[in-house]
Amino acid sequence: MADLAQRHVPAGHTLRGVTMRAGPRQGIDLDAMQIAWRAVMLARGHADGEVALHCTIDPWNCTCTGCGSRWTSDAPAESACPGGCEAAPTFAGNSDLQVINIDVDP
Numbered sequence: 512m513a514d515l516a517q518r519h520v521p522a523g524h525t526l527r528g529v530t531m532r533a534g535p536r537q538g539i540d541l542d543a544m545q546i547a548w549r550a551v552m553l554a555r556g557h558a559d560g561e562v563a564l565h566c567t568i569d570p571w572n573c574t575c576t577g578c579g580s581r582w583t584s585d586a587p588a589e590s591a592c593p594g595g596c597e598a599a600p601t602f603a604g605n606s607d608l609q610v611i612n613i614d615v616d617p
């Protein structure tokens with residue numbers, strides 16, 4: 512992940528921040544990810560907190576098996592059909608991991 516970001520940094524520029532987007536199937540724990548990120552950046556010689564990581568996780572796409580309603584949820588296991596059906600919804604989500612943006616200093 513850090514390598515992915517580093518490859519986007521133009522020569523002679525310093526990485527200051529990375530914005531990422533992850534699919535829900537990645538199962539990312541944001542707190543754990545921040546801790547891992549700090550460790551990687553420190554190991555690469557950056558000062559603590561010098562390179563910020565911003566990560567957003569896409570919600571699951573839920574579909575009601577009763578009425579076909581669709582909605583999105585961060586916690587599909589606790590999610591129910593907005594139409595009030597008791598039928599169990601199905602969940603779909605991707606496992607993408609993308610670098611959306613990087614901030615660099617010249």
Ligand SMILES: [Zn+2]
Nearest residue numbers: 575578592596
């Ligand atoms: Zn429904």
